[in-house]
Amino acid sequence: MIRLENISKQNGNHLLFIETSASLLKGEKAGLVGPNGAGKTTLFRMITGEEEPDEGRVAVDRGVTIGYFSQDVGEMAGRSAVAEVMDGAGPVSEVAAELKALETAMADPDRMDEMDEIVMRYGEVQGRFEELDGYALEGRAREVLAGLSFSEAMMDGDVGALSGGWKMRVALARILLMRPDAMLLDEPSNHLDLESLIWLEGFLKGYEGALLMTSHDREFMNRIVSKVVEIDGGSLNTYSGDYEFYEQQRALNEKQQQAQFERQQAMLAKEIKFIERFKARASHAAQVQSRVKKLEKIEKVEPPRRRQTIVFEFQPAPRSGEDVVSLKNVHKSYGARSIYEGLNFQVRRKERWCVMGVNGAGKSTLLKLIAGTAEPDTGSVTQGGSVKMGYFAQHAMDLLDGERTIFETLEDSFPQAGQGSLRALAGCFGFSGDDVEKRCRVLSGGEKARLVMAKMLYDPPNFLVLDEPTNHLDMATKEMLIQALSQFEGSMLFVSHDRRFLAALSNRVLELTPEGIHQYGGGYSEYVARTGHEAPGLHE
CATH class of the missing domain: 3.40.50.300 (P-loop containing nucleotide triphosphate hydrolases)
Known part of the structure; x- marks a missing residue:
């Protein structure tokens, strides 16, 4: 149906495709994968x-x-x-x-x-x-x-x-x-x-x-x-x-290629050692020559290309009190539209709540009330003792100063920190070498999200409030974030539409529906098993 036959394509100095082929047959459903900048959009x-x-x-x-x-x-x-x-x-x-x-x-x-x-x-x-x-x-x-x-x-x-x-x-x-x-x-x-x-x-x-x-x-x-x-x-x-x-197969291929590479390197080292040892002896001249010729003919095995992976590491956060945040009889409206009428909700230490609800149910509003960027009309929102909050808002990326570089942005936030420590922080979030000199206005959505997270996590909070943190992140970065957050010792409250993120990190579910607000012990996977649907707006 669609065939790419021995295509080559260069973008400036960047070689995207080199004499390569693929096809899409009638009725096939295929995923196209590759790191950012690999040429996915060019292929389309x-x-x-x-x-x-x-x-x-x-x-x-x-x-x-x-x-x-x-x-x-x-x-x-x-x-x-x-x-x-x-x-x-x-x-x-x-x-x-x-x-x-x-x-x-x-x-x-x-x-x-x-x-x-x-x-x-x-x-x-x-x-x-x-x-x-x-x-x-x-x-x-x-x-x-x-x-x-x-x-x-x-x-x-x-x-x-x-x-x-x-x-x-x-x-x-x-x-x-x-x-x-x-x-x-x-x-x-x-x-x-x-x-x-x-x-x-x-x-x-x-x-x-x-x-x-x-x-x-x-x-x-x-x-x-x-x-x-x-x-x-x-x-x-x-x-x-x-x-x-694909992931399993790719890992297996890499393992096999690494083993093949190591075997060949060991064999080459042995041959080179023999040649070096006997090249000056006339009695071994024929053997040395034949081995040199053999080496020239061998097709070299390349080591597998290592994908650059980012590793986030949380500094241990100070411990909070048992009660992290408490909402009592909270009412909140926007104009004629009532979002909450008498909401009672509490987050305790080490609880990880994911908030579920259809568009307009008040997910982001709840996070804003807890983060203090919105006030309830009536009722109270009380933060517990020794709570240090980190808030990732959807609009946080719009607040970055476009003219400041990545490094300057981190310096503005942490004037006491040393250069080395800030460079290490940038490196953890995938900004290595000269990347830190990029201005914020040229960053992609994913890069901006990583920078905002770096700012939020440098001085570790013990309560994370995250509104769609994975929106602009690629799969590799998401995986790293999931790995890091699963080690996080504090409490969490988050909204996400990524089911892997929800299942890996939640141990409580707050469901906002027009019929009322439901709380579930157990994480997202238990919620799906118990309710029979993956989201509140869908009833199987």
Whole structure:
């Protein structure tokens, strides 16, 4: 269906692909993986024809339609979200436009003499529209938008009034409604809440076309793909199986390659030792020559490429009292909308609460009340003795000064700290060498998130309040954060749509629903087992 044949591609001085091949067959669902900057987006753009390979070719079977969702959604304004989504539905939207134009022509008295042809053409176009299930299009568009958590008002409102994250969902809905033969999805799980993510998972499982996607959400990727294409040092390596299988296979391959490399190095060392020892002796000249020739012919085994991994290490935090924070009879409204009416909630030492709830249930509001960035209308929020809080807010990344470098940002926060200690801190969060001189305005979302975390964790808190901490992090960084937080001795309260993060770190669940607030002992996995659903908005 789609074949990449011996492609090579260079970006500036950076070699992305070197004479490498891969394919996507009809109905296959594949994950595309590789470190940041490896060329995942370039690969998508070559398949859609937006970029050409320098050598080799990209072959797409005749008549195959491709839908491409990228993070760059462009401008949207002046139409409703429904109209915007329907407009992207491929051939059917063109037929709908012609149908509309013919209806206008039939009502135009100046075109009476053409009426026979217009009516005849109208019949043909209408037949084609019915064939493409055009009359069901608006219903399907609304269904997709509802799956992505749009309310009726948002569907019918001007798409220009939506935030960047919601516009992304509109762009994604366009591709899903189009139902092309092949979908290329670049990070579709970004900006989605848990309910939308689970809905999308179900949609993609039922989709019959071919799928190639990237995602930093391990659980999402694992449940959908049955093949993984990895970009590694200019090559495309294909693994048959889900993401979990790919990881195991990759680790096994690395282990085998390391063993092979070590065996060859030992053999080479032995041969070189023999040559060095006997090269001056005439009696061994023939043997030495034959061994030199043998060495020249040997194909060298490369050691496996080590992926750079970041290791976060928490300094031990001072111990807090048993009662960390207590909310008593808290009421909170925004305008006419009541969020909490008489909320009672308590966090005790070493408890790790994850907060679950649909959009607008008040998850971020709860975190703000506890962090002290919002006040309750009535009721009290009391912090316990010796509590030292670290708060990661979704907007914290917008507060970084774009003109300051990474190093200056850390220095501003910790003027007493030595240069060496701040460089070590930056290194822990993946900023090594000259990286610390980058200005904040050029950082990616993931880099900004890591910098904010570095600031938060340098002087260790004993109570972490985290609002979607993994939003911009790649899989490797997420894994490191999970490893570090699982060693954290203090208490935690967090919101996340990453199921791996939820399952690995929570030991309590607070569920906010319109019917009321429920507290569950045991972590997220127990919550799923007990309720039968992975998020409050979904009842199986």
